[in-house]
Amino acid sequence: MAKTLVFGHKNPDTDSITSAIVYAYLKNQTGHGAEAVRLGDVTEETAYALEQFNVEAPREISSVAGETQTVILVDHNERQQSADGIEDVQILEVIDHHRIANFETEAPLYYRAEPVGCTATILLKLFKEKQVDIPKNMAGLMLSAIISDSLLFKSPTCTDEDRQAAKELEAIAGVNAEEYGLALLKAGADVSQKSIDD
Amino acid sequence: MAKTLVFGHKNPDTDSITSAIVYAYLKNQTGHGAEAVRLGDVTEETAYALEQFNVEAPREISSVAGETQTVILVDHNERQQSADGIEDVQILEVIDHHRIANFETEAPLYYRAEPVGCTATILLKLFKEKQVDIPKNMAGLMLSAIISDSLLFKSPTCTDEDRQAAKELEAIAGVNAEEYGLALLKAGADVSQKSIDD
Ligand SMILES: [Mn+2]
Ligand SMILES: [Mn+2]
Ligand SMILES: [Mn+2]
Ligand SMILES: [Mn+2]
Secondary structure: EEEEEOOOOOOHHHHHHHHHHHHHHHHHOOOOOOOEEEEOOOOOOHHHHHHOOOOOOEEEOOOOOOOOOOOOOEOOOOOHOOEOOOOHOOEEEEOOOOOOOOOOOOOOEEEOOOOOOOOHHHHHHHHHHHHOOOHHHHHHHHHHHHHHHHOOOOOOOOOOOHHHHHHHHHHOOOOOOOHHHHHHHHHHHHHHHHHOOO | OOEEEEEEEOOHHHHHHHHHHHHHHHHHHHHOOOOEEEOOOOHHHHHHOOOOOOOOOEEEOOOOOOOOEEEEEEEEOOHHOOOOOHHHHHHEEEEEEOOOOOOOOOOEEEEEEOOOOHHHHHHHHHHOOOOOOOHHHHHHHHHHHHHHHHHHOOOOOHHHHHHHHHHHHHHHHHHOHHHHHHHHHHHHHHHHHHHHHO
């Protein structure tokens, strides 16, 4: 049977790419075959995070048709932000931090949304609830997502839970969140600059 | 400020009544003012459970208009199963075990759905996650909901998680699940019988 595919939204940001990787890791650790994929290009910011923590980018797909029968959505739920063909597969789970809209299932599912600033903050809870150890590189990717979504803890969507999660992840990842975070955001900003210049 | 109202679906079954009571209790224990209400009559089955564990039925409302600005839905999510006026209040949370349909929010929220047989099975997890002690009567209500939704563990929707939850709750509630469960279902069945006869 094909693996369950795990992916974030189209035009993926760092949270969408890293949460797919991290949650696929957690699913595999708990005995469910899962593969992270992505619905678009990896940004320079995300590429920086992946390189820092030595993790490869997931393969890109545009449609789930012919790929799998079952999917897990991270960092989104709205159909128009999701993979083409999403209406023809079973959504087993959603892990997200956005409002719910344009979302409907045929069957009961695991849906975990919390009003926090980043999907990774919820993923950290899931590791704890399932009592799975967090490897250094997975912690680094989750920290990167929180830094990215919260603009280094400055966004109004950033909650105390996100800040607390980042502190825990910083220790496991073995980096300084402020220093690493500035470098991460800079890696992304350089490119926006470039595309304006070009 | 008005309390957050917590309620299950229209034509409430035992899970909808007891999960509203139990989750309102948990919210109050964790510092969030909440009141359980109901969207219809208490069945004979539910009345039996409430009496056995010495808990009063929540007050009945038909519309949330003028009642509160914030609500928490348990045991349902579809708008047509919910309170009149639901579109004019903020849904802060949903705790449910059904498919998602006809549901949309303006803002991020806490949404916890799991593909299990009963809302109470999820509530038991939430008590543990929040490290709140479960009083005997709250355990009895949760056990009642699982017995009701699973028809004493015989329904195809009943999962191992529901069975495990019932075992834990049975010990706290201080009843024998099989004996108590038969009496509970009989209390409900007597009435269906009566209404056929009448
Ligand atoms: Mn995103
Ligand atoms: Mn995000
Ligand atoms: Mn119900
Ligand atoms: Mn139910």
